[in-house]
Amino acid sequence: MPSNKVAVVTGASSGIGEATARRLAAEGFHVFCAARRADRVEALASEIGGTAVRCDVTSTEDVAALAERVGERLDVLVNNAGGAVGSDPVAQADPQDWRAMYEVNVIGVLNVTKALLPALVASGAGTIVNVGSTAGRIAYEGGAGYTAAKHGTQVVTETLRLELYDQPVRVSEIAPGMVKTEEFSLKRFGGDQEKYDAVYAGVAEPLVAEDIADAIGWVVTRPPHVNVDELVIRPRAQAAQHKVHRVFD
Known part of the structure; x- marks a missing residue:
């Protein structure tokens, strides 16, 4: 029997987005799994009984098609699509990398929220969860493009x-710290496995995607009058962006 609760998760093809789609399905939502990689979201939607939608959040045409598929009523929107590109200092930064990060982390949130807001209002108790980052709260060397986008x-x-x-409509932000997923840092470093490994080196228990999905599931299932403005989540080993407990043999 299909659920009468409906959620949209962008960036659902891997990592936090995929884990969130699974969590919301377990909470009884019919989940529209949106991402650029159609094969990945089709497999996920089939597994959880959701609906796959190929969608690039930076494309107004794709987002309009997503809104049309969703229809007139929506309970939860999780703006998860995002990403980082590169780690160059400002003096050597590629403006195209910065534009790409701003487009997905800020303009993408704008596009999807604008298109789906009428359906969220129509539900009578809509919830928007934007997946930000601790990078949206503090600067660090080599991260200016990403931190600027996540501050956005x-x-x-x-x-x-x-x-x-x-x-x-409630509006919340989840701001994760160090989360180890199969793709985020690897993509950031252009597939450089050595740089990817260095991020998590010596950290016994970084967060995983399911930790963030668990938090999102909790936020969206609070009573409608309860708004969790923001939730900053780090692994215990990460006291701050620059303060991480690492143990090496």
Whole structure:
């Protein structure tokens, strides 16, 4: 029997997005799994009883098609699609990398939220969860393009909450610290396995995608009058961006 609760998760083809789609399905949502890689989201949707939608969040045409598939009512939107490109210092940074990060982490959130907001309002108790980052709260060397983009995600979230204060829509941000997924850091470093390994070297228990999905599941299942403005989540080993407990044999 299909659920009458509906959720959209962007960036659902891997990592946090995939784990979140699974978690929301377990919570009884019919999940629209949206991502650029159609084969991945089709397999996921088939497994969890959801709906796959090929969608590049930076494309207004793709996002319009997603909104049409979702229809007139939506309970939960998880703006998870994002990513980092490169780790060059500002003096050597490639503007194209910065544009790519801003497009997906900020403009993508704008595109999807704008298209699906009427359906969230129509539900009478909609929830928007934007997946930000601790990088949206502090600067670090080699991360200016990504931290600027994720600061943008945070400010969009805060502004949206102010603008929707009289609407039946909650607005939250989940800001993860060190999360080890199969693709995020590897993509950031252009497939350089050595750089990927160095990020997590000596860290016994970084967060995993399911930890963040668990938090998102908790946020969206609070009573409708409860708004969790933001939730910053780090592994115990990471006291701050620059303070990480590492143990080497």
